[in-house]
Amino acid sequence: MAFFEWDSIYSVGDEFIDNQHKRLFQIANRFHDAYQAHQARTVLGSIFDELIDYTLLHFKDEEELLRKHNFPEFNQHKRNHEKLIGLVSRYKEQFEQGDEGIEERVLDFLKLWLNGHIMGMDRQYKPYISENSIKTNVRPMQNSQRQSVRLKQANKTR
């Protein structure tokens, strides 16, 4: 079983973004597995770099999507992304310096980020971007309305 497991509960209702989130989980798992297997620091370092690069790309794509859908909490969401980028760069610095126990702190941070941000903040925009929300926003016709429509149509054909 993977250390970070993506689950449909994490879905934000957009396949493109879900796939990016899944990819983030995969890279985080590779970092975890490499650490567990006592791989060289250069190996861990390059996975870490990949994670940062992919995160920057993902945040950019996600923000573009949220802007397109006029997500009302856009500014707050973007600020949270910036905070995460700030934190991850600080961890990267500590990693480069070879700080003791930094790998575990990075894994704890990844948990907070992947579970916390995606489950908490990312899921908040789900109703704003999912296509289904447009359909469910249209209230179904009441039975009485339906009947009167049918009666009108019947009158027309007479």
Ligand SMILES: [Fe+2]
């Ligand atoms: Fe995200």
Ligand SMILES: [Fe+2]
């Ligand atoms: Fe996000």
